Structures are given as structure tokens and as C-alpha cells.
Amino acid sequence: QVQLVESGGGLVQAGGSLRLSCVASARTFSSYTMGWFRQAPGKEREFVAAITWVSRVTPYDDSVKGRFTISRDNAKNTVYLEMNSLKPEDTARYYCAAVLGYAGVVPGDYNYWGQGTQVTVSS
Secondary structure (H helix, E strand, C coil): CCCEEEECCEEEECCCCEEEEEEECCCCHHHEEEEEEEECCCCCCEEEEEECCCCCEECCCCCCCCCEEEEEEHHHCEEEEEECCCCHHHCEEEEEEEEEECCCCCHHHCCEECCCEEEEEEC
8 A cells, every 4th residue: 555645735826836745655666657647626637747667757748848847756755746837727636646567647547646735826
């Protein structure tokens, strides 16, 4: 069982930045693909970014490309999502997800989920 705890969300003005963190309890964190998803009210959960156990980054969703950066620190069992040039449409609850081995861009590819952290971008 892997527990994921996200942090770093908050309220920010458009154009601002936030860095989300997700700490995993997995003893073999370095073997997991880690992903970030987001879900806005009334919408489906959508892929944002993912990084494999060898730090290969899955292509970002077009909506965040060039603005968001995913990274990981295996020594700290942590994955990050650096978010710059935030837009009101980035407002959502952001979830960290994990799976042992490779994963794609759909939520069903991931076995473990955090509780999420809210990001609100004001215009």
C-alpha cells in the first residue's frame, strides 16, 4: 500500500506560480511512475503530467505545456509540479498518483491516489 500526500496548493493571481509537492510512503519509490492529474468541479479528472521511475517525462497535456514542469527527488520520495504563468482555467483540485512500472495518461493506469490539493487562480 502506498500513501500519497500532496501539498503546496493555494490561492494565486493569474500569472503567478505555485509548486506542488507529493510525498509517497512507498519503500521503492524509485520504481514508480508518478503522475499529476486535476479535476475541476463538474469535469472529469484530467492528465497533467507524469514522470517515470527513470525520470523520463511523459509529454505534458497541451493545456500546460511550457508552463508546468514535473520533477522527482527519489531520495526524498517526492514528486513536484512547478506551475508558472497560472491561468484561471488552471483552477482545480490537483491529485498525485502512482503506479509500479509504466503508466500512460489515463487515471485508470494508476493504482494509488492522494487526497488532492486545491489550486485556485483568480483573474
